[in-house]
Structure formats: C-alpha cells, structure tokens
Amino acid sequence: AQSVTQPDIHITVSEGASLELRCNYSYGATPYLFWYVQSPGQGLQLLLKYFSGDTLVQGIKGFEAEFKRSQSSFNLRKPSVHWSDAAEYFCAVGAVGNEKLTFGTGTRLTIIP
C-alpha cells in the first residue's frame, strides 16, 4: 500500500529565508505526487504536482519540488518565504489504477519577522 511520511511536524523560518519541507513516499511503481497548502480556516489548495517527465516541478506562489526516485522523496522548496506562507503543508501520493490520494500528516510552517 502507498504511504507518505512528512518527518517534520512544525518548522519555523525567518521571513526572507529559504525553505525546504521534506516528504518521503512508499509506492512500488512510479507515483503521482502532490503538495497542497492549507491556510488557517481554509480548505486545501494545490501547490504543484508531479506525474512524469522533468523531476523539478514548478508550482504556484514561487514554490518548487524535486522528485528523487533513488531517495523516494519529493521535497518542497522556496528560496525566500513571505509571512503569508505561514500555513500547513501536505504531501500526497496517488497510485496508478485508482484515484485515491494518500496524504501525509502535514507540516505546520511558522514565519517569524
């Protein structure tokens, strides 16, 4: 069965600093991978997704993620965070042949001035 691990429950970053959120997945074949963001009191919004092809994926709001098959990772990065990036971030994996997404437990991001 597919699974996702987000090892960091909470990360604090200074405004303007770079960010990397970790995601490791477990799945036998090539996965479909996603990053979603949930701002306080809001639903989830898709940041970016990887299906195939170029392993560096660009998303909205200046985020990018890199798929590394050898490490079973799909880490999310941003070169310079803004106070509005404070939110909870979820990594998710999908499996070929079914439409279900499996989510990680999330990483809460706090931005300090």
Add this chain to the structure above:
Amino acid sequence: DVKVTQSSRYLVKRTGEKVFLECVQDMDHENMFWYRQDPGLGLRLIYFSYDVKMKEKGDIPEGYSVSREKKERFSLILESASTNQTSMYLCASSLPHFSEAFFGQGTRLTVV
C-alpha cells in the same frame, strides 16, 4: 472559479444522532471524496465516488456511509454519531486520472 461547497462550517450534534454532511461541486467533476482531518493524523479518506451511485470505501469507512444520487452532490452520513467522530470533515472533487482535486472549506463537527 471551481467551487466545492460544504453546507455547514460548524456543526454540533448529540451522541446517537444521525448526521448528514452535504457537499456540492459546480464543475461537473466525476470524482468526489470525503476526508476527515485530525491533528497529527493528516487527511484520511473515508469514502470516494467516481460516478453517480458509485462509491468505494476509503481507509476509515467504519461508522460512515455516503450517498451520490446526482453528479454534483455527495453526502456523508453518520448513522449514529459518536464522540470519536468529532473532527474536521473535508469534501473534494476532481476529474479522473489525477487531475487537481478541489477542496471545500471543511465542516468542523463536534459530537457531544
């Protein structure tokens, strides 16, 4: 803009009550999902529907059922609410083959 609308933002129900959570999407999506979100556990899939009157169990279907009589509407039913069903419930919809899933704002259900 795609809209997924959940009928209530906050709901308080008593133990043993039958509870209906409603979700409507306006983009003619085939797929609809119900997740529950709990601190430290992320989102867990309760049920999934890929067409009218079609449904599949997710990872935690016990104590829940669903109904999809029309393409745009997907209802989650708690047959007899219990305190361990106190949670945030999120509805989502998507086109087939892993296109983007669009989420509603969530319903925070408290069972007392």
